């Protein structure tokens with residue numbers, strides 16, 4: 001718990017010191033460099049004093065960095081990689097500066113100290129350590145800001161090593177000039193001043209141009225032919241199966257047909273704010289779909305949007321791959337005027353949702369999503385069963401958090417004694433904390449999967465990452481009950497016997513520990529079992545090139561989409577994936593087509609009800625291990641469901657061996673899944 005607070009702070013401190021440290025180090029280095037050129041003794045003293053002050057500032061920041069490194073180390077050795085690399089780069093120049101430069105500099109800064117000969121101020125032995133330290137500070141600033149991958153690391157160190165060599169030559173030449181020794185090599189004075197800045201500028205410009213060009217959205221890219229993650233591509237003798245053939249076979253039985261129309265539709269929240277919305281069916285959110293377990297669901301989506309293609313992805317339903325609705329992977333995005341019919345059997349009962357998977361960060365944000373509830377084959381058991389879709393709308397009055405279109409309090413009359421099931425769908429990018437005031441309640445299900453023996457809850461709050469669902473179950477008391485989001489004053493759902501009374505949200509209690517909630521039950525595999533594949537996915541962040549520009553990106557194993565190596569599996573494999581979150585902000589990781597079993601968090605095995613999830617919340621500094629059976633062949637997205645993160649790099653794929661796709665992602669097809 002302490003780590004949850006400590007790690008993000010340490011992370012911020014680490015990044016901040018990487019950048020901030022460069023300022024005093026550069027100040028110190030340039031003070032030392034300027035000393036021999038000072039006109040008189042008072043000027044030397046002033047410059048030396050400035051240098052000493054810079055040294056103190058640097059020492060303070062270095063101490064903060066050490067503390068930050070210690071804090072990050074608590075999460076595990078791999079989490080402290082960045083600060084440890086920084087400290088490694090800085091160690092030698094810091095030591096040499098402390099031993100050779102600073103004692104002299106402090107003497108020079110002293111009021112009554114005799115000033116030594118001018119030539120002594122240019123001695124390599126005295127000046128070089130501080131000047132090299134400034135160069136090292138530049139390298140760590142770049143490494144602190146950029147994405148963490150080997151190429152960036154090696155490139156940065158190479159360039160700054162060259163700068164260090166230039167600085168070393170310049171320092172030695174100045175020493176020789178001042179002391180009257182032969183120069184040894186031709187080294188124009190201007191070279192000393194200009195060589196390093198020119199080298200850095202040329203490198204930056206070169207990186208900028210190649211980075212922008214190299215990261216442009218490709219014309220066409222096939223997601224079926226990609227470098228696998230951690231495994232050599234296996235040459236398969238059998239001809240590849242196309243995703244279009246992975247339809248799950250013929251479907252018979254009762255068909256539940258739904259027509260959905262994607263359309264542009266200005267819509268109003270209950271508070272009066274207007275949303276320039278795109279919707280499935282005109283409402284905020286789109287038309288709800290409610291079917292019974294075992295039904296064949298057939299949805300024909302007609303795209304009436306004026307100028308944008310779209311698709312529908314069935315979030316949490318393990319549909320056959322051909323029905324997954326990912327543009328450029330399982331289908332072409334449906335162009336304006338076109339239509340597409342999805343068919344799948346609703347095997348799982350529970351709370352799900354559907355949303356666009358074409359330019360999803362924009363399309364979902366504007367409203368292209370809706371509720372999908374699958375009632376158990378025996379029928380719903382609650383007397384009152386309703387759902388709220390949490391979403392942050394961009395309105396003419398700014399951002400509004402709402403339950404569907406309700407940005408205020410929704411009231412509903414419920415008879416005391418009635419069994420109530422409230423389904424909370426997080427259709428937002430941020431994590432929200434579900435809170436219930438006024439009744440004892442249970443967390444009946446997560447991500448559409450009923451929990452085993454969930455215990456009674458009071459003021460506990462349930463963290464729900466973007467894309468996740470939480471089902472609240474309670475027996476209606478004879479007083480009002482409020483469902484709300486902790487820390488959010490916006491939307492609330494109040495049930496009361498008279499349909500009018502309300503209750504204020506109580507002060508939120510502790511976060512429910514999902515790792516221990518409910519009772520264990522047998523699972524087909526466990527943490528200690530044998531897995532056919534064991535993968536680690538490092539989640540991080542930084543500045544880098546993506547989509548033809550330079551900006552802040554979210555990385556998986558140091559890379560951004562489409563350069564993230566994909567996970568591969570053979571049908572039937574048991575796969576274990578460990579996510580390690582090195583950066584800040586929550587990452588709700590969503591694997592399409594499979595439910596994953598939460599095995600461990602921060603090394604602690606799950607001890608409560610089995611948690612079968614489709615969206616796994618991974619928070620700053622956490623290590624989360626999940627397992628799944630590769631039993632649904634296809635090419636599946638595996639991405640962060642903060643859709644701003646997935647759009648800025650945090651997207652990868654799980655590809656089954658021997659599966660190919662005729663579709664491609666890129667500007668030619670207009671298939672842009674994120």
Ligand SMILES: [Cu+2]
Nearest residue numbers: 587640642645
């Ligand atoms: Cu994320």
